[in-house]
Every structure is written in structure tokens, then in C-alpha cells.
Amino acid sequence: MIKRELExxxxxxxxxxxxxxxxxxxxxxxxxxxxxxxxxxKEQTLFLNGDDADVRDIFSHLSSTKLKPxxxxxxIVVIDEAQRIPETGLVLKIIHDNFPEVQLIATGSxxxxxxxxxxxxxxxxxxxxxxxxxxFSEMVTFHGFLAEKxxxxxxxxxxxxxxxxxxxxxxxxxxxxxxxxxLYKDLLMxxxxxxxxxxxxxxxxxALQIGNEVSYNELARLxxxxxxxxxxxxxxxxxxxxxxxxHGLNKNVRNEIKKGKKIYFYDNGIRNAIIGxxxxxxxxxxxxxxxxxxxxxxxxxYNHNKDIDFSSYFWRTTQQxxxxxxxxxxxxxxxxxxxxxxxxxxxxxxxxSKAYPVKAFETISPENMEIFLMNV
Numbered sequence: 070m071i072k073r074e075l076e077x078x079x080x081x082x083x084x085x086x087x088x089x090x091x092x093x094x095x096x097x098x099x100x101x102x103x104x105x106x107x108x109x110x111k112e113q114t115l116f117l118n119g120d121d122a123d124v125r126d127i128f129s130h131l132s133s134t135k136l137k138p139x140x141x142x143x144x145i146v147v148i149d150e151a152q153r154i155p156e157t158g159l160v161l162k163i164i165h166d167n168f169p170e171v172q173l174i175a176t177g178s179x180x181x182x183x184x185x186x187x188x189x190x191x192x193x194x195x196x197x198x199x200x201x202x203x204x205f206s207e208m209v210t211f212h213g214f215l216a217e218k219x220x221x222x223x224x225x226x227x228x229x230x231x232x233x234x235x236x237x238x239x240x241x242x243x244x245x246x247x248x249x250x251x252l253y254k255d256l257l258m259x260x261x262x263x264x265x266x267x268x269x270x271x272x273x274x275x276a277l278q279i280g281n282e283v284s285y286n287e288l289a290r291l292x293x294x295x296x297x298x299x300x301x302x303x304x305x306x307x308x309x310x311x312x313x314x315x316h317g318l319n320k321n322v323r324n325e326i327k328k329g330k331k332i333y334f335y336d337n338g339i340r341n342a343i344i345g346x347x348x349x350x351x352x353x354x355x356x357x358x359x360x361x362x363x364x365x366x367x368x369x370x371y372n373h374n375k376d377i378d379f380s381s382y383f384w385r386t387t388q389q390x391x392x393x394x395x396x397x398x399x400x401x402x403x404x405x406x407x408x409x410x411x412x413x414x415x416x417x418x419x420x421x422s423k424a425y426p427v428k429a430f431e432t433i434s435p436e437n438m439e440i441f442l443m444n445v
Contacts, residue, residue: 074374088173093200094310099176113144119153133167151175158190202229204370228338248342280358318382411436
């Protein structure tokens with residue numbers, strides 16, 4: 070079994086009288102992670118799935134009296150896909166407050182729904198964690214550094230969803246299925262998403278723009294919609310853990326891009342499935358963009374899996390001076406350029422270095438990627 074690094078982050082917080090909330094896209098491995106977390110007390114664990122109609126019925130018109138025979142002697146209660154349960158915040162609060170000896174764990178594939186429903190009822194009662202697709206460093210632990218590094222080109226095309234990693238030779242079929250309505254199941258059930266076709270258009274447009282700055286106005290014209298709707302849909306896609314935004318760093322330089330943003334996919338495989346392109350890297354024109362999406366998403370996973378408090382940006386001026394990625398940890402900045410070709414070297418703009426003293430600057434290619442993804 071592939072060991073998920075987030076398990077080590079969560080373990081110390083169990084049985085501290087806090088509800089554990091785990092967010093992540095569908096099929097990313099949340100249920101498997103939870104089973105691993107509670108394996109030593111499996112017989113004392115109650116597993117419930119919010120996708121099941123009878124489970125939703127159980128939690129309707131809930132009270133502590135009604136809950137007592139359900140929880141019985143269980144020491145752990147797990148509610149999978151908790152966002153599907155009406156009044157789930159109140160449900161979790163009742164369990165937490167009336168059964169203090171019980172460790173409550175809830176998972177959700179829609180941060181929009183679950184976070185909104187739990188923020189007020191569970192104030193001060195919960196700890197939240199994000200689970201992403203399998204990471205480079207997790208695969209290194211699973212089958213070794215050399216084996217995983219040999220697969221980097223494969224990962225850049227097919228990504229790291231568990232079903233994809235564990236079913237070699239079936240990647241195309243599995244990804245097409247995953248990138249269909251199943252991945253967006255929670256979004257398509259929201260009243261905000263009234264135009265699934267528009268959602269698909271926006272996703273395809275974003276998939277073709279990775280590595281470039283995104284303009285909501287231009288995107289709206291491209292998909293024949295308005296800026297407000299496009300921005301709302303992207304916000305929901307981000308809360309469903311399909312895409313994430315990287316904002317421009319703008320603190321010191323007069324001609325910096327002030328409101329710039331880039332949008333990346335959490336998983337290269339999903340991005341390629343959306344545009345229907347699984348051809349090998351040596352026949353592609355988007356290798357640089359694929360490498361940038363891969364390496365930035367992997368860095369995000371690394372920081373989250375190691376519980377590092379960080380902020381990340383890109384930097385660009387109106388004169389087209391730029392830095393691919395800037396990271397802030399403990400008030401210190403590090404800057405990085407990404408090159409697929411190891412023979413090409415990035416350089417640190419004098420304008421940037423004068424305005425932002427940096428702790429480190431590196432050009433990251435497949436040749437030295439481990440220093441960025443494993444800190445070795």
C-alpha cells in the first residue's frame with residue numbers, strides 16, 4: 070500500500086477533543102487514508118457514507134438521544150462525503166459535544182459545501198487538513214527514487230490519482246472516466262452550477278492556459294459568458310480541488326503586475342484528460358507548461374504533506390521581467406525558475422533581487438527536481 074504522508078501529520082491530533090475534517094477531490098484516497106488512520110481501532114469504528122440515502126435519513130431531525138444507539142460503544146465515528154448530509158455542521162456539533170470520548174472524523178470533496186456548513190457550528194471544535202493526489206515523494210517512499218524519477222514523463226501525462234498509479238496500462242480509460250461528471254459530481258449538484266456545458270468550456274480554456282496569466286474578462290469572452298459567472302465557477306472549481314490559483318507578488322516594485330493570477334491543475338492527468346491529449350512528450354508542443362504545472366503542484370503537495378506554513382506567488386512586471394515561482398516561509402523568500410531542458414538556466418532579475426532579498430534562487434529541471442520536491 071502507498072503510505073500517505075498526511076497520515077503522520079494527522080496522527081498527533083487524534084483524541085484531542087477535536088473533530089478532524091479531511092478535504093480532497095473525489096477518488097483522491099480520503100477513505101483509504103481514514104481506514105489507515107483508524108486501523109488499530111477498526112472494530113470500534115463506525116463508518117458512515119453521506120452519499121448513502123439511508124445515512125442521510127438517519128441524520129435528519131437529529132438529537133443526542135437518537136444518536137446514542139447508533140454510536141453505541143464506538144470510539145471513532147467516520148462520516149465520508151459529509152457535505153452530502155443536510156445540516157452536517159449541526160450533526161457534527163451534536164456528536165462532538167455529546168460524545169466527547171468519541172473521535173469524530175469527516176471527509177468532504179467539496180470545501181465550498183462542507184466548510185460553509187461547519188464553520189459556525191464547529192468553531193473551535195475542528196482541525197482541517199487537505200489531501201491531494203499521490204505525490205512524487207510518496208511514490209519515492211513506495212518504490213524508490215530511481216524508479217519514480219524514471220516515471221516523471223509518464224506522470225506529467227497521466228498524473229497521480231490512486232486509480233491511475235495502481236492500474237498501469239489502463240490510464241486513458243480511467244482518466245476519461247474520472248474527468249467526466251464524477252469528478253465534478255458535487256459541483257453539478259450545486260444550485261450555483263446551472264450550466265454544465267459552461268463549466269466544461271471554462272475547464273478546457275484553463276487547461277490550455279496553464280503557465281500563462283489568466284484574465285477573467287478574456288476568459289468570459291472566450292466561453293461566451295460574463296466575468297462574474299466565470300470567476301464564480303473558477304472559485305467553485307478551486308474549492309472542489311480541481312484547480313488552484315497562484316497570485317502575483319506585488320509589494321515593492323512600481324511596475325509589478327498588481328492583479329495577475331495563474332491557474333494550475335492539481336493533477337496533470339486531469340488536465341490532459343480535459344483536452345483529450347495523452348500523446349508522448351516528444352510529440353507535444355506544451356511540454357514547458359506541463360512541466361511547470363507538474364512541478365508547482367508537486368511542491369504544493371510537499372508543503373501541505375509536511376505541514377509547512379507557506380505562501381506562494383509568481384512575479385512579473387509590465388516590462389515582462391518574471392520569476393516562475395516565489396515562496397515565502399517564515400518571512401523569507403525563495404525564488405525558482407522551471408526549465409524542462411536541464412541545459413537552460415534561469416536568471417534572477419536585478420529588479421526583483423533589489424526589491425526582494427531572497428534566501429535562495431534555483432533553476433529546477435528534471436535533473437535536480439529532488440531538491441525542490443524532497444528538500445534533499
